[in-house]
Amino acid sequence: MPELTVGELVDQLSALDRDATVRLAVNPFFPMAHRIAGVMPGRDENGRPLVFLADGDQLGHLPPDVAVELTWQEPTIAPTRGRRRAARPSGGDH
Template sequence: MTDTAAMTVGDLIAALSVHDPAAPVRFATQPGHPMEHVLDRVVCTPDDAESDGTTPTDPPVVWIGVGEQIGYLPASAADALRWS
């Protein structure tokens, strides 16, 4: 998978399946000032879903919500993500 290709649910499952299922999952953001967050909810809506009553026509997209900020991302994680 390239850095510009959209990850699919299958790609995410495959990437996670090589890790211990009991391991915590964190969300890393802001490569220039790396922070870590817990994950919140996972939901699915059509990509063009709007709250104005317009009928969506796009295929579904899975959304992973970012939860509480924990702190700074460890340097080893930033290195593994190629952010440093």
């Protein structure tokens, strides 16, 4: 997956609700949602500019539809339920 630039991130975010809360999706094997604690500029080992999103506190599990959209989980469909059989009378008479 190619790295996302600030410009690409701004473009994607500008298409969304400006009042929506931003969260960080973490760990595809145990998907969790985290607050973003801050945005910090930095540089990589070659001096190129980077932007870091600082991980805040963990909020709980990532919603399943988000994990599916990120391709971290397969979509699941609840099994269909067959008709339930009626219980027999307990007196032994049918």
